[in-house]
Amino acid sequence: MxxxxxxxxxxxxxxxxxxxxxxxxxxxxxxxxxxxxxxxYLSLTGTKKGCDHGQCGACTVLINxxxxxxxxxxxxxxxxxxxxxxxxxxSSDNLHPLQQAFIDxxxxxxxxxxxxxxxxxxxxxxxxxxxxxxxxxxxxxxNLCRCGAxxxxxxxxxxxxxxxxx
Amino acid sequence: MNRFxxxxxxxxxxxxxxxxxxDFSKFIAGGTNLxxxxxxxxxxxxxxxxxxxxxxxxxxxxxxxxxxxxxxxxNADTAYHPExxxxxxxxxxxxxxxxxxxxxxxxxxxxNLLQRTRCYYFYDTALPCNKRKPGSGxxxxxxxxxxxxxxxxxxxxxxxxxxxxxxxxxxLGARVNxxxxxxxxxxxxxxxxxxxxxxxxxxxxxxxxxxxxxxxLPEYGFHENYKYLKIRDRASxxxxxxSVAAGLKINDGKIEDVRIALGGVAHKPWRNKEAENMLKGTxxxxxxxxxxxxxxxxDARGFGHNDFKIILAKRAIVKTLSEALNS
Ligand SMILES: Cc1cc2nc3c(=O)[nH]c(=O)nc-3n(C[C@H](O)[C@H](O)[C@H](O)COP(=O)(O)OP(=O)(O)OC[C@H]3O[C@@H](n4cnc5c(N)ncnc54)[C@H](O)[C@@H]3O)c2cc1C
Ligand code: SF4
Ligand code: FES
Ligand code: FES
Numbered sequence: 001m002x003x004x005x006x007x008x009x010x011x012x013x014x015x016x017x018x019x020x021x022x023x024x025x026x027x028x029x030x031x032x033x034x035x036x037x038x039x040x041y042l043s044l045t046g047t048k049k050g051c052d053h054g055q056c057g058a059c060t061v062l063i064n065x066x067x068x069x070x071x072x073x074x075x076x077x078x079x080x081x082x083x084x085x086x087x088x089x090x091s092s093d094n095l096h097p098l099q100q101a102f103i104d105x106x107x108x109x110x111x112x113x114x115x116x117x118x119x120x121x122x123x124x125x126x127x128x129x130x131x132x133x134x135x136x137x138x139x140x141x142x143n144l145c146r147c148g149a150x151x152x153x154x155x156x157x158x159x160x161x162x163x164x165x166x
Numbered sequence: 167m168n169r170f171x172x173x174x175x176x177x178x179x180x181x182x183x184x185x186x187x188x189d190f191s192k193f194i195a196g197g198t199n200l201x202x203x204x205x206x207x208x209x210x211x212x213x214x215x216x217x218x219x220x221x222x223x224x225x226x227x228x229x230x231x232x233x234x235x236x237x238x239x240x241n242a243d244t245a246y247h248p249e250x251x252x253x254x255x256x257x258x259x260x261x262x263x264x265x266x267x268x269x270x271x272x273x274x275x276x277x278n279l280l281q282r283t284r285c286y287y288f289y290d291t292a293l294p295c296n297k298r299k300p301g302s303g304x305x306x307x308x309x310x311x312x313x314x315x316x317x318x319x320x321x322x323x324x325x326x327x328x329x330x331x332x333x334x335x336x337x338l339g340a341r342v343n344x345x346x347x348x349x350x351x352x353x354x355x356x357x358x359x360x361x362x363x364x365x366x367x368x369x370x371x372x373x374x375x376x377x378x379x380x381x382x383l384p385e386y387g388f389h390e391n392y393k394y395l396k397i398r399d400r401a402s403x404x405x406x407x408x409s410v411a412a413g414l415k416i417n418d419g420k421i422e423d424v425r426i427a428l429g430g431v432a433h434k435p436w437r438n439k440e441a442e443n444m445l446k447g448t449x450x451x452x453x454x455x456x457x458x459x460x461x462x463x464x465d466a467r468g469f470g471h472n473d474f475k476i477i478l479a480k481r482a483i484v485k486t487l488s489e490a491l492n493s
Binding site for chain 1: 171172196197198216268271401
């Protein structure tokens with residue numbers, strides 16, 4: 001559909017986002033997606049931009065514990081939500097078990113997809129639908145890895161999940 | 167993305183009044199299709215109304231024994247809902263065959279019905295497309311049309327509807343409840359989406375400004391003998407080239423009732439009642455399934471790159487019915 005003349009004003013609005021347990025106040029225009037708000041407005045650059053279209057999973061964050069693509073949601077739609085990014089998961093001297101497992105299994109090469117893989121895997125484990133290794137593959141299919149570290153990513157998640165069938 | 171104004175609707179009246187400010191405003195639910203298209207400048211609304219606070223959030227029992235799926239329930243919560251898993255596994259399987267876990271956590275049931283085609287010409291604003299820009303021509307007709315429709319096409323558009331969920335809803339014979347400034351109404355699922363004819367810019371029979379509130383599933387969900395088969399270019403996280411949702415109700419060794427709906431082949435989920443009726447009362451066996459598939463594909467027409475879908479759909483129907491029988 002062709003666009004009409006612009007309606008009203010498009011001023012930025014002051015919003016408050018709760019990220020990794022901390023409140024952040026920022027001014028955003030309505031068209032700023034959550035991914036850009038995190039990276040460009042709040043300098044939380046752990047969350048990565050890959051495709052910007054929901055096709056790669058690099059931008060995965062947790063909203064109220066559920067994994068979503070931050071590139072396909074508006075920042076103004078997340079006031080009142082608890083947002084968790086990779087910056088809120090573990091720390092250098094106290095790694096999350098999944099972070100340790102990724103290191104143990106060499107589950108990355110360039111590392112660009114890794115924050116999204118880890119956030120996605122946290123969502124996967126809390127969803128509790130995995131019974132087999134095949135389920136891990138299927139339920140991690142929303143995260144692409146250009147370096148092709150898939151075997152090791154699956155092995156890392158398997159380590160945290162515990163013993164499961166093929 | 168173009169500039170737009172934004173508000174959150176606190177109630178339904180609010181949603182209608184904020185939409186009436188402009189002919190180019192849109193509702194936003196999960197945003198997973200709308201924002202994708204806005205980033206490509208395919209959709210250019212000047213106002214967005216966030217409907218996520220509206221009271222379409224639940225899955226609950228209807229008086230007729232069927233199940234009501236709220237329009238704002240996510241695809242993930244619908245697929246994993248205990249009643250859906252138990253009584254309507256075809257719905258669960260179809261939803262879980264689509265998109266990715268992240269997308270399903272955000273995508274809503276209403277938004278899934280209203281998602282737009284994945285036709286490459288529709289997505290590329292430099293190319294002609296009657297759906298995006300009426301009168302500009304159809305790029306796919308003489309162009310690359312590998313993913314396009316084989317049923318119900320017109321000279322104006324050969325796009326497909328990309329949803330998996332909708333194929334299962336068509337098979338079960340669901341109903342869509344909507345509300346608008348002029349009142350509420352219920353639309354039979356087969357009348358919800360439309361064929362392109364000479365107005366491909368219209369995907370559905372929803373009136374401008376109307377909201378989908380819920381989807382009603384009938385009492386019987388074909389939970390004993392069912393199968394959703396999705397054929398695509400990779401094993402996961404891709405749209406269907408051809409998909410089939412099938413349900414069989416077997417009584418005394420005969421087919422008492424049968425449903426067959428196809429995805430990836432038309433502007434709407436494709437159901438052929440003549441083929442279903444032919445199967446009713448017969449013994450479920452491969453030769454009968456093949457006859458039904460032949461009858462369904464009799465109306466198919468390819469456009470070159472998508473000719474393979476005709477034979478693929480035929481085989482997929484037979485395989486899906488056979489697996490539904492043995493499920
Ligand atoms: C990479 C990718 C892969 C995908 N793969 C698949 C797949 O394999 N199978 C599949 O089925 N889907 C797939 N999808 C599509 C996905 O299922 C849809 O994007 C999603 O269902 C849309 O729901 P939403 O709530 O996000 O809608 P939105 O993007 O919010 O809205 C879509 C449209 O519906 C309108 N709308 C939303 N809710 C209502 C309502 N209640 N009443 C009236 N209008 C409303 C909006 O105005 C908008 O026009 C994929 C998407 C992506 C990005
Ligand atoms: S098939 Fe339809 S959506 Fe695709 S280019 Fe033609 S008119 Fe546009
Ligand atoms: S950047 Fe969001 S899915 Fe690729
Ligand atoms: S480690 Fe390089 S993209 Fe995955």
